[in-house]
Amino acid sequence: MIAATQSNHPLAGIPPKSEVSNLEAACVRLRQAQMRVTKPRISILEALIRRETPISIEQLHHDLNESSCDLVTVYRCLAAFEELGLVRRSFQHNGTGLYEFAHASRSRHYHVLCKVCGKSEPVEYFSVEGMERMLTERGFTQLSHIVEFFGICPTCQLTAPARQNSPTISSESA
Amino acid sequence: MIAATQSNHPLAGIPPKSEVSNLEAACVRLRQAQMRVTKPRISILEALIRRETPISIEQLHHDLNESSCDLVTVYRCLAAFEELGLVRRSFQHNGTGLYEFAHASRSRHYHVLCKVCGKSEPVEYFSVEGMERMLTERGFTQLSHIVEFFGICPTCQLTAPARQNSPTISSESA
DNA sequence: TTTTGTGCAAACTTTTTGCAGATTG
DNA sequence: CAATCTGCAAAAAGTTTGCACAAAA
Numbered sequence: 001m002i003a004a005t006q007s008n009h010p011l012a013g014i015p016p017k018s019e020v021s022n023l024e025a026a027c028v029r030l031r032q033a034q035m036r037v038t039k040p041r042i043s044i045l046e047a048l049i050r051r052e053t054p055i056s057i058e059q060l061h062h063d064l065n066e067s068s069c070d071l072v073t074v075y076r077c078l079a080a081f082e083e084l085g086l087v088r089r090s091f092q093h094n095g096t097g098l099y100e101f102a103h104a105s106r107s108r109h110y111h112v113l114c115k116v117c118g119k120s121e122p123v124e125y126f127s128v129e130g131m132e133r134m135l136t137e138r139g140f141t142q143l144s145h146i147v148e149f150f151g152i153c154p155t156c157q158l159t160a161p162a163r164q165n166s167p168t169i170s171s172e173s174a
Numbered sequence: 175m176i177a178a179t180q181s182n183h184p185l186a187g188i189p190p191k192s193e194v195s196n197l198e199a200a201c202v203r204l205r206q207a208q209m210r211v212t213k214p215r216i217s218i219l220e221a222l223i224r225r226e227t228p229i230s231i232e233q234l235h236h237d238l239n240e241s242s243c244d245l246v247t248v249y250r251c252l253a254a255f256e257e258l259g260l261v262r263r264s265f266q267h268n269g270t271g272l273y274e275f276a277h278a279s280r281s282r283h284y285h286v287l288c289k290v291c292g293k294s295e296p297v298e299y300f301s302v303e304g305m306e307r308m309l310t311e312r313g314f315t316q317l318s319h320i321v322e323f324f325g326i327c328p329t330c331q332l333t334a335p336a337r338q339n340s341p342t343i344s345s346e347s348a
Numbered sequence: 349t350t351t352t353g354t355g356c357a358a359a360c361t362t363t364t365t366g367c368a369g370a371t372t373g
Numbered sequence: 374c375a376a377t378c379t380g381c382a383a384a385a386a387g388t389t390t391g392c393a394c395a396a397a398a
Binding site for chain 3: 244
């Protein structure tokens with residue numbers, strides 16, 4: 001989309017160090033999980049790191065240049081990345097998935113998504129009530145929200161084989 | 175599903191007053207919105223009021239006896255009910271929608287959904303962090319969560335025709 | 349009687365699966 | 374070389390739409 005930065009500064013086009021380390025950390029994570037660091041995976045991670053807001057799979061695939069890898073691969077990679085805690089999934093109002101890179105350093109934030117244009121903006125999190133009050137002040141109308149927690153219940157831990165995932169995925173709340 | 179209560183107490187089979195008033199309030203709401211109070215709508219509302227936990231559309235349709243109304247009607251009714259604020263939608267970990275009756279009297283609560291069996295339990299809401307800590311103590315593992323706010327952004331309010339909905343849907347945060 | 353809702357069939361969108369060939373470590 | 378990924382094709386889920394008939398006000 002955005003053509004490479006138009007300056008001819010020596011660092012033009014070279015991603016900031018933080019992006020590199022994010023990517024590297026992610027690759028380490030992949031190897032830890034005995035997963036391979038492939039070209040599609042790298043491009044997907046790069047694209048996610050570049051972005052600041054959550055993005056749909058379709059759109060991500062498009063950003064990737066379409067030809068660089070198959071849509072199915074994007075689905076598979078994101079599912080894997082989510083299991084590893086490398087990305088976070090959220091939802092649009094219609095239930096379609098959105099993904100964003102889970103920056104290890106940054107504290108977790110949340111989003112407002114416009115029900116009409118679908119654009120999302122990050123927002124600081126205080127409390128549900130404070131949040132909606134603040135969004136009203138920002139000019140949003142017809143506010144609603146969902147808060148959902150997922151986990152594996154005690155019963156299923158006993159019965160299901162439960163593919164044990166890498167380190168705690170739940171570490172996001174640490 | 176559950177055959178009429180097996181006792182022969184005079185009140186057997188008669189729903190508690192609260193259910194009735196919930197249903198009545200909902201019907202008033204429908205009429206306010208110039209919507210008709212039809213048999214399918216009543217059964218859907220009844221089924222939702224009976225339930226305590228969020229339910230998928232498929233499952234709701236099943237609870238309804240399948241034959242009592244078409245699956246498409248369930249979709250349409252729930253979408254309409256959501257617009258009116260009569261029900262709340264949430265999501266399973268895979269993105270499929272879940273609905274629950276928005277009891278006007280009760281304060282809003284949230285859920286934990288098991289990633290394996292999908293069962294949901296209501297939980298008191300404190301804060302995201304406290305929530306996950308508490309769920310860990312309850313024996314849940316591999317916790318994750320989503321918090322998403324939806325609304326109509328200032329820009330779209332100017333451009334889009336924006337079918338003006340009934341009283342504030344957003345009143346849930348009042 | 350007019351307006352609104354429903355059922356049915358079919359389309360669509362999003363996501364998942366199977367498998368052979370390509371790629372990584 | 375062995376294990377793991379990817380692409381392609383096809384299927385499965387979940388959800389939406391169009392239209393004629395049915396039901397509610």
